């Protein structure tokens with residue numbers, strides 16, 4: 001049974017990924033800060049044998065358009081590491097992946113918290129390493145402007161080296177804890193990092209034993225050239241947003257093709273695009289469900305989204321059910337602005353029609369259909385070189401996840417495309433990723449061999 | 456029943472506070488990274504109605520003397536906030552107090568994590584604000600030297616203002632979540648901090664709703680003049696180490712006396728010295744238990760402790776059961792060095808005898824006795840102006856805490872000195888601390904009154 005299988009992440013977000021999910025008649029509108037809600041979601045995903053749950057993060061309130069923001073459930077939520085730590089106590093198998101920015105944290109703290117979570121959970125921690133793209137976050141960290149893109153990634157690369165170096169502070173068998181002799185650990189198996197780089201100086205060692213996974217799983221989600229390159233060097237999982245099979249295939253080929261340069265095998269990295277599934281027993285039911293959610297988008301929210309996508313033009317003074325006006329040229333996103341305008345003209349769309357086209361899945365692949373048709377699409381992407389798995393972004397929660405677990409997962413299992421039992425006890429084992437050996441233990445055994453050869 | 460009662464904290468640490476606790480025959484030597492161990496401890500403390508559990512922290516391996524460090528269980532442990540978050544899921548009433556340094560973190564991250572923990576736990580979070588005194592920690596945070604003492608406290612004060620300001624970002628009733636109208640929060644009840652100070656610039660707002668406690672409880676443990684002054688301005692609980700009743704009374708008078716200057720009432724601050732209790736059915740049994748632990752101190756560990764206390768002289772080359780040599784003068788801690796030498800001469804102590812005198816409770820009050828005699832002492836300190844409560848530092852865990860819960864707590868309850876049921880649902884309510892009103896709500900109601908007066 002070594003057939004390649006799909007990996008699944010449950011990308012959780014408050015009441016769901018649809019911007020109006022909180023207004024769904026069955027939604028628990030205050031779910032964003034309700035631990036019981038997340039405990040339920042994590043347990044649903046675990047019963048369905050998902051590899052991991054995943055939380056995105058922003059270190060600040062990103063949107064400054066209050067009229068729109070105040071009509072969404074996006075302004076406040078749990079900090080992901082505290083939330084995942086609590087969830088570790090109410091789950092046993094599922095991975096726990098949190099986003100933490102390299103731009104607004106210290107590497108020692110990040111190394112420590114993920115090592116701690118990995119110990120708490122028996123080897124289920126994953127770190128989504130992001131560099132954070134928003135200016136508003138930078139303003140919460142004594143910066144007038146965010147670091148430039150290239151600098152962000154340069155810092156991220158050094159940050160990664162420090163964190164993984166700290167994770168190797170202790171060899172796996174350093175702790176002997178011999179009550180008789182009084183020796184708690186073997187000092188020869190404790191290593192000081194002594195990192196002095198361009199952006200950070202970190203002495204070490206880490207004050208947490210080596211993690212059950214050796215290193216927590218490193219995830220990335222950067223789409224730029226710098227992001228892809230960093231991922232090729234370091235990431236074990238990539239989360240990504242694609243609209244079409246071709247786009248996904250091209251990204252997959254590109255990034256997997258970069259691995260050999262860094263001595264890595266294509267299987268060392270799992271690529272998992274986001275999927276926004278709307279599930280019905282029939283296509284009509286799925287369409288109706290989607291329309292019902294779409295109808296809940298408040299025009300202020302829809303118009304604001306559209307304005308941002310159209311490069312920052314203000315559309316709020318035009319009638320929402322009137323035609324899309326000729327947009328004044330702006331500096332931001334000219335080509336996207338042109339695309340939107342062409343689409344509106346071609347199909348004779350109103351402002352409302354147009355924002356409904358873009359408001360759903362935030363750039364991710366939106367799939368509205370039956371469990372069979374959704375499974376077909378996942379299978380196609382998986383088999384035709386576009387994905388190793390998927391990050392499931394349920395439109396509303398818990399409903400959408402319940403349906404995915406009840407109908408799509410069994411369909412994938414019937415096709416032999418998804419596990420029916422967890423393969424291992426750690427996230428790494430379930431994802432099929434090797435456990436990184438401790439660099440100092442490798443040296444030690446190399447030295448021992450050299451001595452043996454010499455002797 | 457408004458009789459003043461003792462507050463109790465359970466200061467948890469790996470296998471216990473005694474330096475050799477991990478070698479105790481019943482100790483679980485690997486407890487430091489075993490979540491089940493801490494879950495058990497938290498539940499024992501909660502059944503006994505303790506106000507809070509508490510974790511100290513250092514952001515690094517503090518001790519650089521490897522020979523000694525490798526014979527203790529102090530080099531590795533959970534990061535406190537991840538651990539407390541997990542513990543929030545397996546407890547319901549007890550407070551969750553974690554140490555986080557203002558020197559090696561960003562205020563936005565700290566505000567957010569504690570607000571998140573407060574939501575996770577339904578209002579049970581406490582923050583032990585420390586400035587961190589060790590150089591070795593600074594070396595993990597791109598600093599060649601730690602900030603000077605005065606600067607540390609200046610930064611801490613600004614840090615506190617930012618964190619509490621961020622905790623007031625949202626008024627308590629900001630979230631209306633009206634599905635019908637589509638309004639999720641009232642924009643007038645969201646406030647941007649716009650802090651621009653000497654050390655930090657933090658725009659805000661926080662991306663977490665106001666905490667159940669308004670603000671998580673702020674704890675401090677700084678003993679210097681600057682530490683006392685910061686505590687008088689800001690702390691709601693003080694953890695402190697005293698050896699004698701007189702010392703404790705003088706500290707208590709001093710700090711409580713400073714409160715009025717900041718418009719605070721003496722009851723707004725609870726002073727909780729650390730107590731290291733060794734409990735026996737008889738005095739002899741207690742003494743024997745203590746001696747048994749003392750006998751487990753490895754000479755390398757004892758001599759290293761003594762060397763440090765004696766200002767850094769190296770005693771490792773002298774026979775441990777021989778006399779204490781005449782110590783060469785050093786720069787560090789001359790007066791303590793003299794005290795130790797005088798004690799050794801007066802009582803004719805060997806090196807081993809001397810380190811055993813200082814190795815127990817790390818400067819905290821050591822009480823070896825029966826439940827009655829221990830309760831007597833707590834009662835005396837509580838009634839004679841030395842303490843509002845105590846931070847219980849069990850010599851070994853879980854044993855010492857089990858005994859305290861089984862024998863000392865009921866004795867205090869019989870005397871009417873300790874609760875038999877939690878008074879409230881939040882840490883603040885149990886400690887008898889008022890919930891801080893939101894500063895913007897105060898302004899709002901002041902404005903409303905001014906308008907009414909004018910009208």
Ligand SMILES: Cc1cc2nc3c(=O)[nH]c(=O)nc-3n(C[C@H](O)[C@H](O)[C@H](O)COP(=O)(O)O)c2cc1C
Pocket residue numbers: 055056057058099129130131132133220221222223224225226227228239240241274391
């Ligand atoms: C599924 C997914 C999740 C993401 N989560 C986050 C996140 O939580 N926080 C964040 O700052 N960026 C997040 N991003 C954005 C990326 O990290 C990255 O900033 C963005 O793709 C732009 O790429 P670039 O920085 O390489 O230009 C996410 C992207 C994807 C596809």
Ligand SMILES: Cc1cc2nc3c(=O)[nH]c(=O)nc-3n(C[C@H](O)[C@H](O)[C@H](O)COP(=O)(O)O)c2cc1C
Pocket residue numbers: 510511512513554584585586587588675676677678679680681682683694695696729846
């Ligand atoms: C019970 C107690 C717990 C403490 N916990 C910590 C801690 O976890 N981390 C830390 O850096 N300092 C801790 N301290 C030390 C104080 O915060 C402080 O640094 C020390 O008392 C020196 O005081 P000063 O900084 O005002 O000179 C603790 C002190 C006491 C009494």
